[in-house]
Amino acid sequence: MDDKAKVTELLQPYLANERLYIVDCQIAGRQGGRIKVTILLDSDEGITIDECAEISRKLGAQMDEMNFFGESPFVLEVSSPGVDFPLKFRRQYVRNIGRTLVVTLADGKTQKGKLISVADDHIVLAIEPEKKSKSKKKKEADLIAEVTPVGPTPISFEQIKKANVEISFK
Incomplete structure (x- = not known):
């Protein structure tokens, strides 16, 4: 040991x-x-x-x-873990329902949204639409970009590489 x-x-x-x-x-x-x-x-x-x-x-x-x-x-x-420490356990996710999370997925993509619910094997984030500048919109229109989901999106715990609560001073 x-x-x-x-x-x-x-x-x-x-x-x-x-x-x-x-x-x-x-x-x-x-x-x-x-x-x-x-x-x-x-x-x-x-x-x-x-x-x-x-x-x-x-x-x-x-x-x-x-x-x-x-x-x-x-x-x-x-x-105690600070607010900047990544969430590791289901219990931590449950405690943060209603807060905005930044979730890095196993494939490297990032999802940001409000944590709506937590199940045994997944979380549900209300993904916020990404705000883009005009130049970025034009550039993406020229490319065939992958569509990012918007609205309630289930994410399995297996897909989550890292999840942090976004700190807001509003």
């Missing part, structure tokens, strides 16, 4: 009966030098700074007690 799997296993008792879930766990550095452990946690209702701090204290103490990395010093960061 690698260090990441061991840290994930140690975290389980602190996840409040699966109310909290692990979004990401990264371990950077190497034995003998300073090691940085970064854990991103979330829940369907969000997670507070106090919850992150409490888990960090408890987990850090447990890792110290176990001498987890031997004599190597380590830094432990426990936080």
Whole structure:
């Protein structure tokens, strides 16, 4: 079992009966030098700074007690994923219904739209029509361009390479 799997296993008792879930766990550095452990946690209702701090204290103490990395010093960061962190789990999509997503598909194309619904195997985005300048319209009229879907469009989770919530200050 690698260090990441061991840290994930140690975290389980602190996840409040699966109310909290692990979004990401990264371990950077190497034995003998300073090691940085970064854990991103979330829940369907969000997670507070106090919850992150409490888990960090408890987990850090447990890792110290176990001498987890031997004599190597380590830094432990426990936080929530920022709004710029890609959505990874169905639970995160559900929490963002009604928000605008920018979705990069496996084929490299990008779709942007309001998240309408989330099913077990796909999401539905209300794709916004792309606003084009006159020169771009003329250029595309000369080419046989692929038509981008507009309106409610289902996208399977298998097709999604990356999905981010678009930040709006309106």
